Amino acid sequence: MDTDTEGAAGPATFDGLVAEIRGRMDSLSASHKKLAQRVLSDPEAVAFMTVSDLAGAVGVNEATVVRFANGLGLKGYPGLTRLCRARLQEQAQLLHRFDSLAHLAADGAGLLEQTVGLDQANIARTFARIDGVMWQSAVDRLARAPRVHVMGMRKCHAPAYLLSYLLGMLRENVVAINAGTGSLTDELRRVQPGDCFVAMSIHRYSLDTVRAAQWARQRGAHVIALTDTAVSPLATSSHDTFYIEASSASVLRSMTAFTSLVQAMTGAVAQILGHEVRPTLAEEEKLLDEFGVYADTPSE
Numbered sequence: 001m002d003t004d005t006e007g008a009a010g011p012a013t014f015d016g017l018v019a020e021i022r023g024r025m026d027s028l029s030a031s032h033k034k035l036a037q038r039v040l041s042d043p044e045a046v047a048f049m050t051v052s053d054l055a056g057a058v059g060v061n062e063a064t065v066v067r068f069a070n071g072l073g074l075k076g077y078p079g080l081t082r083l084c085r086a087r088l089q090e091q092a093q094l095l096h097r098f099d100s101l102a103h104l105a106a107d108g109a110g111l112l113e114q115t116v117g118l119d120q121a122n123i124a125r126t127f128a129r130i131d132g133v134m135w136q137s138a139v140d141r142l143a144r145a146p147r148v149h150v151m152g153m154r155k156c157h158a159p160a161y162l163l164s165y166l167l168g169m170l171r172e173n174v175v176a177i178n179a180g181t182g183s184l185t186d187e188l189r190r191v192q193p194g195d196c197f198v199a200m201s202i203h204r205y206s207l208d209t210v211r212a213a214q215w216a217r218q219r220g221a222h223v224i225a226l227t228d229t230a231v232s233p234l235a236t237s238s239h240d241t242f243y244i245e246a247s248s249a250s251v252l253r254s255m256t257a258f259t260s261l262v263q264a265m266t267g268a269v270a271q272i273l274g275h276e277v278r279p280t281l282a283e284e285e286k287l288l289d290e291f292g293v294y295a296d297t298p299s300e
Helices: 016-025 030-043 051-058 061-070 076-100 110-127 134-146 155-172 184-188 207-217 256-290
Strands: 148-152 174-177 196-200 224-228 238-242
Touching: 016 030, 016 076, 030 051, 051 061, 061 076, 076 134, 110 256, 134 196, 134 224, 134 238, 134 256, 148 155, 148 207, 155 174, 155 196, 155 256, 174 184, 184 207, 196 207, 207 224, 224 256
Parallel strands: 148 174, 148 196, 196 224, 224 238
Antiparallel strands: none
8 A cells, every 4th residue: 555645535434434445455465455354344343442452453563554544545543443433423323222232141141132132233233334325226226127136045045035025026027046956157147237136145155146246247237235244255246235234142143134124125115116016916916816825714
């Protein structure tokens, strides 16, 4: 990085900082890349670290930390921590009432209470990080793109299936990419410029999903990513990125916030489509009735 940019017009918000780091990531030195990854993945901790703390955590010297901040156009290391603290302040109002819930484990609560508390905190933190402009961009594409392709593998298969199923009830031309029996390339061949491609993956990231999202963007599709942190490889290839909190009281990461975000997205699409949705739903109900899909229930 150029160390002569201190005091320049650097990023004014944390989102601007993320964009700046992403734009420079490929050209960063190994030590600066380590610092960038720590800032993107854990800004809450960086917000209250001293220069010495961050240098020790990443394994570099203090001068490297200062040069990294200056190279981003910030006023030294305090400029970096200021943006990280600003991110915390943006979320504080929504997160405050969940603070005690997120720390139930430390208070000796049982697994059930911990799970409820952490999932409520996961949902709150996920929605607190959503940028309004990005949200509108994403739901507009989900509603109006010629075709929507949805991909999620392994633990992200469930929310991906839910999104494709719910969208398919609201509009035509929604495709779930399963990548089964070596069919990924056949399914990607159907992605066209102007389509919408939704990719879901959290650490450890599915290589097929990462490659598919990159290819879809190169193809000219609008890529929406649902992932966990700004370090995610999906974040570099997406137009709209939503970060999902997945903290859990067990060894299995929580998918609750994923489900909530998917429900919110499809609800927003239904609002955009308005009266256009009714004929589709009516036809769906007619087919369900004709094929006897559901068991009969006693009339009230």
